[in-house]
Amino acid sequence: MEFEEIYKTYWDRIFRLCMGFVNDYDAAQDLAQETFIIVWQKLETFRNESSIGTWIFRIASNNCLRQIEKQKRFPKSELPVHLSEEKQTSLEPQIQFLYKCIAELPETDRIIISLELEDIKQIEIAKIVGLSEANVRVKIHRIKEKLTQKFKENGHR
């Protein structure tokens, strides 16, 4: 797979994963870009042991974990990123609330639920995170309960 193709296919999904982790548009944009820089650097080391999706999501989630270190000096986007203009304004409050709730979860839970919502098979999630499939299933169940609870408390349906 060519880098450009990967970039086009995976950008949205990686961005959402990062967004779920930090719930900050600019920071998520930075994290996603960093991910693709790593992907670009490591692409030739990719062997088809796992699917390219699993591989990329591993890199992305590891990069999210690593930004814990930089948290205090949070990176602001240096580049004038060519954003389409409708940025954030059309966001329904419910969507914002979901991302906010997710970003408040423990770090690894953020990753797990983001991957689940991204429709990644639980066996793949297990491979990305490094847990057994059974553990992943239990975790997802608990996280969803937590989210449902928060939505109810907040009066969203």
Next chain:
Amino acid sequence: MDIDNNIDFKDLWKKQSVSQPDIQDLLARLNKFKKAAMRSLWITNMLLFATSAFIIFIWIYYQPQFVSTKIGIVFTILAMVIYLFVYNKLLAKYKNIEAAQSNQEYLQNLILIKKKQQFLQTKMMSFYFIVLTVGICLYMYEYASRMTFLGAGLTYGITLLWMAFNWFYIRPKQIKKQQEKINVLIEKFEEVNNQLEL
């Protein structure tokens, strides 16, 4: 109930507005990133090179007679070289940490590297100071031996005082500062790693 919520969350999740930056932006950033990495490598090496060149210049220009002076020079350079070498190696290891392992393995590696860094910073710093002090004392001996007793005493006295100040004040402070930062990180990474246990 559960299925209902399930669909709901997924649907909301995917409605998050996303804008894919132009790939040219990314490539520009990539270039900048590569240049920055090259520059830092250059600066480190230039510094090391300049210091060594300066000391070698002294060696050649002043033609020290005593073997103690020469040993002193070698010690001083060695202290700096070893320090920079170990530090760079650790940095490289940190930068090149395998990015595509599972989160759990990745976290454990991060913790391991941070612990190594913690160890190195205390031990290496002390080692650096000791070798540097010994090197400088040896180096000065030849010149001090030509001075009057008072002059030599003063020269050594001031130098050793300065070294003592570094050893007892600057060094612990430096180590403490670094340790605090690393300890917070190790704790945090361990906490995240523990989240993976049910």
